[in-house]
Each structure stands twice: as structure tokens, then as C-alpha cells.
Amino acid sequence: GDSVTQMEGPVTLSEEAFLTINCTYTATGYPSLFWYVQYPGEGLQLLLKATKADDKGSNKGFEATYRKETTSFHLEKGSVQVSDSAVYFCALSGVSGTYKYIFGTGTRLKVLA
């Protein structure tokens, strides 16, 4: 079935380090892909999205490219800040004839000053 696989965390980085969080998916058809961020005790906020192959989503220094050939949507940021510490979820939607979102398990990022 349709699924999203994220790298397991936690990921601990020093401030200004380069961040990559891997995300791969399995889906029938052509899903839309999303990255959401969840700060402690809060709900999910959309970070970025891409709706078709080769699209690049970007926001707040984060970016991810929809790679159909490798079924991936890896999240990257060139220089992380302490305020980026949160849980990041990769998700897809628009497959199997439904509009449901399918989420990965989330990756916790901790950035140290």
C-alpha cells in the first residue's frame, strides 16, 4: 500500500550545520508531497510542498525536491538554527483515489547552540 518512510531520529546538530532528513515514498499514481513541522505541544504547520515531479518546495531556508525517479522528497537546510528544533513529518496525499494524508513517523531534530 501507499506509505512514507522517514529516517529515524533523533538528529542532533550544532547550530549552522547542514541538515538533511531523508524521506521516500511508495504510492500508486502521482501524489503531492509535503513537509510539516511540529513544535513541542503544538499542532502541525506546513513547511513546504511539491505537487509534481521535479518541483522544488522551499520555505524559511528549507527546501525539498520531488524526485519521481527515486521516489524521494528529502528535506534540506544549509544552516540550521536552535529555533529549528522540532519534529519534522513527511507526508503524501492524493493517491489511491482518496485525499487522505499519509504521514511518515516523524524525525526529531535537536539543534545545539
Add this chain to the structure above:
Amino acid sequence: GAVVSQHPSRVICKSGTSVKIECRSLDFQATTMFWYRQFPKKSLMLMATSNEGSKATYEQGVEKDKFLINHASLTLSTLTVTSAHPEDSSFYICSASEYPGYEQYFGPGTRLTVT
């Protein structure tokens, strides 16, 4: 724009009682709302999809008699956890979209603790 609120943000109830959680779309009309449950350090699990004016569609394994969902208006959906037990303690998150297939906007979540 596209703000979704939830009330309450935290609730503690005794085992055997019922608790109602509200989800509101503040600046748009949501024909579709979703309810998710998030276990500690786990991903979101979709519980049900509700369309305004019709019965909710529950995911496999979710007890519809225990988790009552009502979507009576285009801006309000409620989730009632009936006869709550400690294992129902969780973080419940709703989302709303203007139309099926449109982007979902997420609420801030409700932390339910059943003692």
C-alpha cells in the same frame, strides 16, 4: 488566513466520563474535516473523515461508537470520546480543508488525559 482552532487545548477527565473536543475553521468554510490521533513520539493516525452534513467515515480499527464525530456546520466539527479510559489518553489533532482534495490546515491539537 486558513486558521484552524481547537478547544480545549488540554483536558483531564475521569475514567468512564465523556469529553468533547471542538475543531473550528476560523476564516474559511471547511466542507471536509479530519481527526487524527498522535501517540507519543509516533506519527499521526487518521481516525476519521467528516464531511459537512453527513456521517463521518471511520478508518479501519477505529470504534465509531466510542469516537463520535459531528460536522454540523461548515466551520465546526466535534469529536466526543465516550466512556473514556486511560488508553484513550493521547494528542488529538484536527484538520480542515475547503473542499475534498484541497490542502489540509491543522489545528494546534488537544491533549487528553484520562485518569
